[in-house]
Amino acid sequence: AQKVTQAQTEISVVEKEDVTLDCVYETRDTTYYLFWYKQPPSGELVFLIRRNSFDEQNEISGRYSWNFQKSTSSVNFTITASQVVDSAVYFCALSEWGGATNKLIFGTGTLLAVQP
């Protein structure tokens, strides 16, 4: 069965600090997708990043970076120089690749509070 665990329920940082959100997943699939979404207080889901299991390159996009460690089934998400507008719940998600259904399995989320 597929499972996503975000052990950090809440993180509080001061503006301009770097913050890393942890995510560990379980799957029997050899190919899969991993995602990070942001849910600000307004409630909508904002897509941040998607990577497939073949691509273990770490990625940097602006203030966001992604550290995928297939050997430990972890995919951590780092925000550099955090800003108050980064305050949100961040969800990690997993999806199989090429199966009959591409449903997303979400973690329980990490609430990030960035203090001014």
Place this chain on the structure above:
Amino acid sequence: NAGVMQNPRHLVRRRGQEARLRCSPMKGHSHVYWYRQLPEEGLKFMVYLQKENIIDESGMPKERFSAEFPKEGPSILRIQQVVRGDSAAYFCASSPRDRGWEQYFGPGTRLTVT
């Protein structure tokens, strides 16, 4: 290109009433997914539909919940005889036929049962 549309954005129902939630996928998308987010929890998959077909309903409660995606018109998630525990945010996502992992989410419908 308009995004995924959901309406209503907020819905209040009394216990025992029916709730109908609508989802219009992005133009060109033929696959729709419904997810539920209970208060203070992550999103949970409910059902995956293609036009006129339910492909995976493994996340749907066995009673009172149904979903459809007709040939014409939006996808509908229907909850009969709502109870307080149905209060949640319901998100719809759509994807192209050949890229099911590329899901675009709507803004959600927040259902409150009083």
